Amino acid sequence: MKYRDTHAGDVRAADVGRTVLMAGWTARIRDQGGVVFVDLRDASGVVQVVIDPEVVPEAVALKREFCVSVRGEVARRPAGSENFELPTGDVEVVVSELTVLSPSRALPFQLDERTDVDELVRLKYRYLDMRRPRVAANIRARSVAVAAMRRTLHEAGFLEIETPTLIKSTPEGARDVLVPSRLQLGDFYALPQSPQLFKQLLMVGGVERYFQIARCYRDEDFRADRQLEFTQLDVEGSFWDQEDVLATIESVVVAVVQDVRGVGLAAPFPRLTYREAMDRYGTDKPDLRFGMEIADLTALFADTGFKAFSGAIAGGGVVRGLNIGRQDMSRSGLDALVDDAKAAGAGGLVWMVVEDDGGVRSPVAKFLSAEELEGVTTTLSASPGDHVLIVADRSRVAAEVLGRFRVRFGSPPGHDELNFLWVVDFPVFEETTTGELVAAHHPFTAPVDVEEMGISPATAISRAYDLVLNGAELGSGSVRIHDAATQRKVFEILGINPEEAERRFGWFVEALGYGTPPHAGFAIGIARLVSILQGEPNIREVIPFPKTQTGVDPLTGSPSPVEDHQLAELGIDLLPEVRAARLAGEHTGGSAPEGDPQGGA
RNA sequence: GGGGGCGUGGUGAAGUCAGGAGUUCACGCCGGCCUGUCAAGCCGGAGGUCGCGGGUUCAAAUCCCGUCGUCCCCGCCA
Numbered sequence: 001m002k003y004r005d006t007h008a009g010d011v012r013a014a015d016v017g018r019t020v021l022m023a024g025w026t027a028r029i030r031d032q033g034g035v036v037f038v039d040l041r042d043a044s045g046v047v048q049v050v051i052d053p054e055v056v057p058e059a060v061a062l063k064r065e066f067c068v069s070v071r072g073e074v075a076r077r078p079a080g081s082e083n084f085e086l087p088t089g090d091v092e093v094v095v096s097e098l099t100v101l102s103p104s105r106a107l108p109f110q111l112d113e114r115t116d117v118d119e120l121v122r123l124k125y126r127y128l129d130m131r132r133p134r135v136a137a138n139i140r141a142r143s144v145a146v147a148a149m150r151r152t153l154h155e156a157g158f159l160e161i162e163t164p165t166l167i168k169s170t171p172e173g174a175r176d177v178l179v180p181s182r183l184q185l186g187d188f189y190a191l192p193q194s195p196q197l198f199k200q201l202l203m204v205g206g207v208e209r210y211f212q213i214a215r216c217y218r219d220e221d222f223r224a225d226r227q228l229e230f231t232q233l234d235v236e237g238s239f240w241d242q243e244d245v246l247a248t249i250e251s252v253v254v255a256v257v258q259d260v261r262g263v264g265l266a267a268p269f270p271r272l273t274y275r276e277a278m279d280r281y282g283t284d285k286p287d288l289r290f291g292m293e294i295a296d297l298t299a300l301f302a303d304t305g306f307k308a309f310s311g312a313i314a315g316g317g318v319v320r321g322l323n324i325g326r327q328d329m330s331r332s333g334l335d336a337l338v339d340d341a342k343a344a345g346a347g348g349l350v351w352m353v354v355e356d357d358g359g360v361r362s363p364v365a366k367f368l369s370a371e372e373l374e375g376v377t378t379t380l381s382a383s384p385g386d387h388v389l390i391v392a393d394r395s396r397v398a399a400e401v402l403g404r405f406r407v408r409f410g411s412p413p414g415h416d417e418l419n420f421l422w423v424v425d426f427p428v429f430e431e432t433t434t435g436e437l438v439a440a441h442h443p444f445t446a447p448v449d450v451e452e453m454g455i456s457p458a459t460a461i462s463r464a465y466d467l468v469l470n471g472a473e474l475g476s477g478s479v480r481i482h483d484a485a486t487q488r489k490v491f492e493i494l495g496i497n498p499e500e501a502e503r504r505f506g507w508f509v510e511a512l513g514y515g516t517p518p519h520a521g522f523a524i525g526i527a528r529l530v531s532i533l534q535g536e537p538n539i540r541e542v543i544p545f546p547k548t549q550t551g552v553d554p555l556t557g558s559p560s561p562v563e564d565h566q567l568a569e570l571g572i573d574l575l576p577e578v579r580a581a582r583l584a585g586e587h588t589g590g591s592a593p594e595g596d597p598q599g600g601a
Numbered sequence: 602g603g604g605g606g607c608g609u610g611g612u613g614a615a616g617u618c619a620g621g622a623g624u625u626c627a628c629g630c631c632g633g634c635c636u637g638u639c640a641a642g643c644c645g646g647a648g649g650u651c652g653c654g655g656g657u658u659c660a661a662a663u664c665c666c667g668u669c670g671u672c673c674c675c676g677c678c679a
Binding site: 028030031032033034035036037039048050052063064077078080081083085086089106107108109110112114115116117118119120121170171172173174175193196218219220221223224226343344438439440441442443444445494538548549550552554 | 604607608611612613614627628629630631634635636637638639640641642670671672673674675676677678679
């Protein structure tokens with residue numbers, strides 16, 4: 001059976017007089033008694049079809065979201081009855097034949113977008129949710145974005161290569177998602193956190209340019225921009241240095257933005273070093289759609305008598321200030337900021353308000369000299385009404401606290417503006433709160449200077465870089481280590497002893513010993529990029545079937561218990577308390593409405 | 602692991618602070634009318650264990666305790 005020869009959204013005045021066969025959904029029905037208007041929607045759009053119930057009696061039984069096929073003649077709408085909101089609004093299709101391909105039950109929520117429907121309900125009925133313009137547009141945009149990525153990279157000579165998704169667990173960084181092996185009883189695969197080591201092996205193998213739309217898995221807690229499983233554009237190139245990577249990624253991003261937004265981006269993108277980003281914006285992913293820079297006041301307070309400041313400076317710390325502009329804040333509101341700063345790890349926070357006469361109101365004003373107060377307002381360009389926040393602490397703490405206030409009080413414009421930015425020169429390692437060194441990017445990142453890394457690892461700079469868009473980290477990459485000796489050195493600094501390094505990464509380090517080309521690469525979070533381009537507040541909106549914050553899929557009910565024989569085959573025995581909890585029905589997930597969602601007669 | 606917001610017919614909301622009969626509004630749903638509507642309109646109707654459990658009270662959607670779900674955030678995310 002032929003269902004259609006014309007798409008609803010494509011019907012135009014030029015088609016008047018043609019007989020068309022269309023198929024789609026009855027988005028809206030306006031039954032006038034003697035004539036029935038139906039908005040027929042398919043993936044291409046909407047067209048109004050007109051039905052005379054005496055000619056087509058089935059029309060009387062139509063409800064919303066029936067899947068139907070109609071045959072009819074395209075006609076110009078009577079003068080005055082055009083709908084100029086619709087691309088098809090000057091025509092309509094006069095139906096001669098209507099087939100209900102599939103009726104619909106009453107809907108659990110309305111598909112118009114007048115109100116925000118609870119997300120849990122949307123996810124439980126995601127197949128209906130994606131009939132709505134919002135998710136439908138996001139799914140399309142994502143496809144357009146991925147197509148632009150593939151096209152750009154194929155044209156530049158890259159090979160698209162799949163790497164395994166059942167791989168060796170090399171725990172470090174994120175928690176692995178584990179999969180038990182039946183054939184190797186008691187052993188486990190891990191799902192990849194990224195294809196990192198496989199793409200490096202591809203470089204060893206002589207694949208000089210690789211990319212993949214790669215599914216990745218990290219078993220950490222969810223956020224608006226983080227899911228258990230996600231997709232990255234993963235890219236790697238041999239005989240590449242940092243500049244080759246940045247240029248290639250820029251060309252991909254420019255193509256994506258052109259195709260998704262219809263906007264040409266200027267490249268190359270601006271760059272900041274990690275150090276600059278931290279000092280001026282208090283974060284390694286600054287949103288540069290607005291200014292509000294953090295200023296260093298350490299020199300100004302070098303000889304201050306105010307102990308909170310002098311103490312911090314004497315301890316090797318800094319004094320930094322942020323002008324958050326005019327604010328309507330009460331004394332208690334300002335004091336609440338002090339608590340927020342403490343919660344974020346600072347010893348304290350000093351606030352100042354510039355008075356109309358240029359004087360400064362602050363709980364600590366009496367401890368500061370006139371020159372110091374003057375210096376603050378001058379350095380921060382604070383004018384009457386402006387509120388100033390000052391933190392004296394270790395450099396990292398001051399940056400982080402003020403960086404958060406900057407984001408909180410800064411006012412970025414709408415999502416129309418796209419501010420891409422490279423942050424380069426990340427450190428090789430960062431120190432944990434317990435003083436251990438961990439890889440800032442990952443342990444396969446090349447240092448700028450291997451000797452220097454050996455001497456003072458804590459301050460060594462790497463050849464790692466991040467791509468930032470509107471204050472969000474879109475992705476990161478690095479020049480990789482391509483010799484076994486440097487790789488072993490990094491493992492050593494990370495406190496991984498040679499035996500452990502051999503057990504976990506021996507297979508990889510061995511590969512580096514066979515003429516590995518210098519190589520470098522990058523990975524971009526696709527949902528993050530598309531969600532920002534689409535102006536969405538979270539990545540679930542651009543994921544067709546996302547999970548909730550507790551890792552549950554409300555539609556299918558996964559994860560779910562499995563049969564005992566399945567566990568037995570895998571040699572798995574649930575803890576008695578886990579088994580009891582399951583039997584008691586705890587954590588069964590999902591409280592969305594069950595059964596007939598409509599009630600009614 | 603921690604902090605915060607939310608949970609009221611199918612959907613969205615008001616009611617909760619300050620206890621007094623499941624009250625209200627919009628949409629949807631069901632039935633009827635209607636030949637130019639397009640968020641159609643008009644008339645009529647059905648539909649709720651106020652997430653769940655316990656407590657206080659003469660009386661709980663409302664106050665208290667616990668719990669579940671969901672969202673945002675901190676930790677975590679090499």
